[in-house]
Amino acid sequence: RKEVEQDPGPFNVPEGATVAFNCTYSNSASQSFFWYRQDCRKEPKLLMSVYSSGNEDGRFTAQLNRASQYISLLIRDSKLSDSATYLCVVNIRTGGFKTIFGAGTRLFVKA
């Protein structure tokens, strides 16, 4: 079983739609959580950190459920520019830190 699992998609949604991505992690020693965005043939970039209390950044909302070991990302009012791959990332404390990337969920927003 992969340490971080995501639905690979692709998710095809019209502009203005709300779309949600889930991610599950298997290591209970996971300490910090992130969503990264990766555009086609580009490097990953941090979208937002994920906190236990949930956090929102404009149209994006991230939630963490430690008991069930999953993380979610909600995108409201989708824009064409949201088309990208969204990577779920987990930091595990193992003496130092071990960063595990999910394989990503591909999103296509259509006009």
Add this chain to the structure above:
Amino acid sequence: NAGVTQTPKFRVLKTGQSMTLLCAQDMNHEYMYWYRQDPGMGLRLIHYSVGEGTTAKGEVPDGYNVSRLKKQNFLLGLESAAPSQTSVYFCASSPGQGVTNTGELFFGEGSRLTVL
């Protein structure tokens, strides 16, 4: 602001050839990493460094070597390239551990390597 710079951006090698990828960061970060990204798989850590002069193996280190002679540079070497090493390679950096470390990784633009 340059951030993390990788060279070269593209390279085609024949099986058995050697090459070195260079990563340079200008953010004074302690930690540096080399990842590879293959279709359908997450980024996988090859080697990493927690400071100048130190390196450690990651998840998939076989066939690669690294060096961190200067804090700002992290080199990834392939001594005898194999077709299985065809991939996109990303270098990343992050500040050292501590309250100032948010866990964010800063990536270079990637280096696309094809081994024939």
